[in-house]
Amino acid sequence: DTEVTQTPKHLVMGMTNKKSLKCEQHMGHRAMYWYKQKAKKPPELMFVYSYEKLSINESVPSRFSPECPNSSLLNLHLHALQPEDSALYLCASSQPYKGSNTGELFFGEGSRLTVL
Amino acid sequence: DAKTTQPTSMDCAEGRAANLPCNHSTISGNEYVYWYRQIHSQGPQYIIHGLKNNETNEMASLIITEDRKSSTLILPHATLRDTAVYYCIVRVAGGNEKLTFGTGTRLTIIP
Numbered sequence: 083d084t085e086v087t088q089t090p091k092h093l094v095m096g097m098t099n100k101k102s103l104k105c106e107q108h109m110g111h112r113a114m115y116w117y118k119q120k121a122k123k124p125p126e127l128m129f130v131y132s133y134e135k136l137s138i139n140e141s142v143p144s145r146f147s148p149e150c151p152n153s154s155l156l157n158l159h160l161h162a163l164q165p166e167d168s169a170l171y172l173c174a175s176s177q178p179y180k181g182s183n184t185g186e187l188f189f190g191e192g193s194r195l196t197v198l
Numbered sequence: 199d200a201k202t203t204q205p206t207s208m209d210c211a212e213g214r215a216a217n218l219p220c221n222h223s224t225i226s227g228n229e230y231v232y233w234y235r236q237i238h239s240q241g242p243q244y245i246i247h248g249l250k251n252n253e254t255n256e257m258a259s260l261i262i263t264e265d266r267k268s269s270t271l272i273l274p275h276a277t278l279r280d281t282a283v284y285y286c287i288v289r290v291a292g293g294n295e296k297l298t299f300g301t302g303t304r305l306t307i308i309p
Contacts, residue, residue: 086241113295115295115297124283124285124299124300124301124302125236125242125299126299127296127297127298130294130295130296132295137294137295138294138295138296172241172242174241174242176295178295179289179292179293179294179295184244184247185230185232185247185289185295185297186244186247187234187242187244187297188244189240189241189242189243190241191239191240191241192240192241
């Protein structure tokens with residue numbers, strides 16, 4: 083199983099709503115990532131978890147709150163978002179990048195978020 | 199991580215080899231060159247990576263110049279399914295998990 087599963091595929095929310103994006107993998111990977119991608123732009127790294135601990139936060143606003151409850155799951159909690167936060171949110175996983183492993187990231191298909 | 203420069207877009211005829219260049223003139227000795235691609239409406243997909251030797255797998259070949267300042271990704275027999283944005287990324291070996299995408303090359307395969 084080389085899949086990263088993201089739910090929901092589409093989400094529409096108001097600026098006062100609280101919602102969550104979910105990501106799951108069963109490849110035994112111990113690093114998990116959130117990226118944000120606006121239309122016609124490259125993915126931008128938001129957060130990285132390594133061994134269930136937050137290792138990288140790319141100065142993301144606090145209205146985005148990541149959570150890694152176990153090694154297979156990654157959540158992104160959303161609260162008080164702005165319309166400019168509308169984007170495709172991509173989850174990825176990999177083995178921790180060290181030693182001789184390729185560091186290959188496996189990406190999900192993304193959750194397309196629209197903030198009204 | 200070193201910055202990369204890629205052409206914004208390229209076309210290639212179906213069945214021909216697609217050669218995608220990448221410039222990484224500030225690359226350090228311990229930095230790998232990675233290639234990913236993103237087909238429309240999908241997440242990025244790993245293609246190949248290398249340090250200084252040429253590499254080949256079932257998807258593509260990676261040719262890295264001797265001075266390591268540039269590389270070329272080769273798709274030997276391009277198909278319509280290879281239409282995608284191709285990202286060349288330089289990444290420190292054994293560094294942290296950060297993988298930073300540049301602007302990439304939009305490759306269009308022409309029937």
